[in-house]
Amino acid sequence: MTSLRIAPSLLSADFARLGEEVRAVIAAGADLIHFDVMDNHYVPNLTVGPMVCRAIRPHCQTADNRPVPIDVHLMVQPVDALIPMFAEAGASLVSFHPEASLHVDRTLQLIQSLGMKAGLALNPATPLHLIDHVMDRLDLVLLMSVNPGFGGQAFIESSLPKIELLRKRIDASGRDIWLEVDGGVNARNIRRVVAAGADTVVAGSAVFTGGDYRRSIAALRDEAAGGRA
Ligand code: DX5
Ligand code: ZN
DSSP states (O other), rough: OOOOOEEGGGGSSOGGGHHHHHHHHHTTTTTSSSEEBBSSSSOOOOOOHHHHHHHHHOOOOOOOOOOEEEEEEEEEEEOOTTTHHHTTTTSSSEEOOOOOSSSSHHHHHHHHHTTTTEEEOOOOOOOGGGGGGGGGGSEEEEEEOTTTTTOOOOOTTTHHHHHHHHHHHHHHSSSSOEEEEEESOOTTTTTHHHHHOSSSSEEEEEHHTTTTTHHHHHHHHHHHHHHOO
């Protein structure tokens, strides 16, 4: 297995100092920047859009100028009109919820046609079979382990068997599809999340609460390393 990717969610960052926060988590070892877009329609909260994505783009690089991908998680309905705007704003990956798009296959194609990686985000109650007929278009699956809308919620334990089932489906497909888990992941449960099959984890409050980002990310990696098969 490739090494674990950790994607700090900016939802728990200080929004008044976003560029600085992005640079700090990258210096602390973040592999991706997770960017949560909420519209007060698909989810009961409102966050940021393409303009803020564009504003953080110049900050998304390592000290030696390696670009760090922006992992956009769209919790919006409808989806399609925002996709070219995020491509323009420098997003690298875009995931959306299948319930929020009338034509899931078309939306995936739209994301990829603009040179970005495409993902489906599945809520805790959304069945895995929704990905069955689009496996060949998926670059990632974003499996939600909380209901979308807020940072800092408790990890839903029934996500663990779901991660295992999704890992089996991805392996059986023989495709290089990332399995990213989002919601309530912390140093106390990441070992089980990774053992169940996640290769990418989102961590908002677990990274940004506490202040020492390097230490928080290192704690996640150390704990996760014990969970690998
Ligand atoms: C929830 C978001 C998550 C969230 C993760 O709707 O999609 O990305 O910010 O935050 P934590 O890790 O605090 O659950
Ligand atoms: Zn998210």
